Amino acid sequence: MSPRPRSTSRPGPRLDDELAAIRRLVGQVLQSSRRVEARSAQAEAPATTAGPLFDLSLKLLESQVSTDLADEVTGAVRDELGAGELADPATVRDATLRQIARRIGVVSTPQPPGKRADGRPSVIALIGPTGVGKTTTVAKLAATCKLRYGKRVGLITADTYRIAAVEQLRTYAEIVGIPLKVVLAPQDIPGAIDALADCDTIILDTAGRSQRDAARLDELGEFLRAAEPDQIQLVLSLASAESVIAAAADRYGALGPDRLLLTKLDEAVDYSVVLNTARRVGLPISFVTTGQEVPDHIEAASAERLARLVLDGGSAWQAISGGR
Structure with a gap:
């Protein structure tokens, strides 16, 4: 018997879903790896970099904030505050909250629109x-x-x-x-x-x-x-x-x-x-x-x-x- 020809059709929906699940899993593994690397880098940093901002950076990572965003937020806090302010936990916390809030866009006027200019709803x-x-x-x-x-x-x-x-x-x-x-x-x-x-x-x-x-x-x-x-x-x-x-x-x-x-x-x-x-x-x-x-x-x-x-x-x- 001659061998059966191979199918050239596209993968079915089930295979597509399985491939998507694999891609998501790989992404999660990479994200977890980046968090571990970030923690290691921070742990090995000079003692002068430790303090309230270091603690909040770890807290963001442990809360599953993406590594890039956590780095962006803490970097912005470091740029915003002076050396003395970075030593104060309350000041660092307030600045961190401000930087997070700036990255969460909200509608400035949530009130729903009324009638259009032509009188229609x-x-x-x-x-x-x-x-x-x-x-x-x-x-x-x-x-x-x-x-x-x-x-x-x-x-x-x-x-x-x-x-x-x-x-x-x-x-x-x-x-x-x-x-x-x-x-x-x-x-x-x-x-x-x-x-x-x-x-x-x-x-x-x-x-x-x-x-x-x-x-x-x-x-x-x-x-x-x-x-x-x-x-x-x-x-x-x-x-x-x-x-x-x-x-x-x-x-x-x-x-x-x-x-x-x-x-x-x-x-x-x-x-x-x-x-x-x-x-x-x-x-x-x-x-x-x-x-x-x-x-x-x-x-x-x-x-x-x-x-x-x-x-x-x-x-x-x-x-x-x-x-x-």
Whole structure:
């Protein structure tokens, strides 16, 4: 028998996933190796370099802040402070918090936009992968717009793949007193916006898509083009592994988000992901969600508060959240 010809087809999705997992593992090993090298270099440094900044540098590394970012932060602190100030723990800590906060971009005016110049409602679209809590976040954001900022808010949901999600959002809308329209296709969007013409702001809930599903992401792009949103907020969960967040940010970046909305801050394993993600994605953070309750557990992002979480971890969360 003649030998069977070798297949020349592309690796299947399973092999692609395995290769991606291997690449992530290699990256984690290299990152861990760089941390060990950084600790060794600092340990072997002259005694004059030790002190509060040395301790905080190790703390950042142990908190899983990327080596490059930790070096950048401590280098900036060293440049900012004089020799005498570098010997004072409180001064060094304050400077470190400032440098971390400067690297966490936040939206300067989180208040949602009102009507456009032509009198039509502004549109805020929320996009993101499955499992990030997007529908609950839509309800929280809508309630915040109405109750905190006094906006007349309408909701449009295109998340018809999950009947439960539509019913969940409908229940929230009825409780808060917000009109809701359900659309099945991109061509339904203009009519839904017209039906909500009395609103100041419309929030568009979209179906969660796997970042690996290119066809579904293309379909999501069609919904966005039909809606012509004033804002596109990329929703990412801080409870996810950092590699998962990075992959989602890379794929959804093609849809043109202009800000981040970070969910499940209360479930984050470590808070370095806030700083690492902010640097990787390069978008300002608008809001963070801090629990399950609607509308209470959402707040405008504060670079200073997030910096405290990055530096102090769980102890800062207890202080900020009041132990909830």
